[in-house]
Amino acid sequence: MMATRKKRKAKKPPQKKRRTRSKKQKRGDGLLYFGGFILLAVGYAMVMTAGLGHEPVLTSLDVLPLGFIASLFALFWLIFRGEGYRGDRIIPLLTCLLAGLGVLVQFRLGMIKWPEWTQVATYVFPLGIAVYVIVWAAFRRGRYAMLARFAFPCWLLAIVVLVGMLAFGQRFRGGVFLPGNLNPAEVIKPLLAIFMAGMLTQYRKPLQQTVAGLPAPPWQTWMGLGLLWSVPMALLMVHRDLGMMIILNITLLLLIFMATSRWGYLVGGLIVIALASYAGFQFFSHAQIRYAVWQDPFQDPMGRGWQVLQSLSAMFSGGLLGSGLGTGAPGMVPIASSDFVYAVWAEELGFVGSLWLVSLYLLLYYRGYRIADQIRAPFAQTLAAALVTLLAVQTLMNLGGVTKAIPLTGITLPLISHGGSSLLVTCAMLGLLTALSEPK
16 A cells, blocks of 8 residues: 655744733733823822912813823823833833923913913924824834935935024024024934934944044045034034034934944044034134133123022022922023923922932933834934934933033923923924834
8 A cells, every 4th residue: 555645734934922911011001190190180289279379269271281181191091001002111101291291380380371272382282292193103113114215305304494494584592593483493303313323324334444443444434424414513503503513413422332332433522522612612602601601600690690590599499399389489580481490390399309300301211222222123223312312412401501510502301391393393203212112
């Protein structure tokens, strides 16, 4: 008898088990969102209680800010709790919490008065959250990879924005703004982040070739990249936007170091930044004024040193626990809703509240760098690091200026300071970072 051949069944490749979240993990997410909302609800109650002496009659309109905060937490919990979302779950929670704090602080300062529909501040936070969700949905599940093809168009668009502002803008407080005090120059941060990620990914190997820690030939690569980068920097110099220049150049320097692991770049870049800062200091009179105020604000306590002195006085009066949310004197701090919002926070919530706020930012940026470290695609990894670094440097510069650790630069505090374009761009950057945290 002839042996019958057994048909061999083709083995199917083992399929990866989809990681599902347990009920315990989902319950934990729900408790975190609920706890965050309770904290903000308590803060809202403190603000309203402190205001009863001035406005004893409360109306249903006074509940609108709290209703928005509740809707914000409910929306984020519903979107990011399901199995369809497989990215970092702390970034959306921290974004939601910091945005809620921004609404609470701006409401306390009187910048948000719903439903006064003619005020721009009425729309900024809802629009910012919408931008966050839209950007996340547009680039999630690997769709962010398409941005690598738009590195040069993003650079070109940033140039168009800067030139357009020079053509149609007007000077205000040393900067250039469009009518209505709009500052679309904020949008160049994500645009140049995409450009930096694309260029550093494309030219990573030539950049890693060094001699004694310094760049090695071919010099064409360095000349080309340097020329492209010098164009937006020159336009920012015409804008007199030194704060934006510092943020972008520090970010570029750190990204080059991350991509090459060459200390020569870091040391040489710091020397170049120091020389450029000195040249800018000699060129811009308002930079010299800010430096003089930083050194000794008591030289002109009722004039140019007034902002810094009032900010320091407010933080000092806050002490360990603060005067209580809604019971401080933010009217004594100039530009309290924007550049000096941290001083208001420190006065009313003290050192403990300030430490808690700084901890939220530290956790946010730690999670961001953790996302970048876990990504294997070079472009996405560099883009995530660029977004986190831009926001981290902006936060440090704001806190440093308010606390007199560094000279003032007019930089806002992400998600909390009053500022339409800055808030919208920050939400877009965090939405893109959230998308980058999701695997393909």
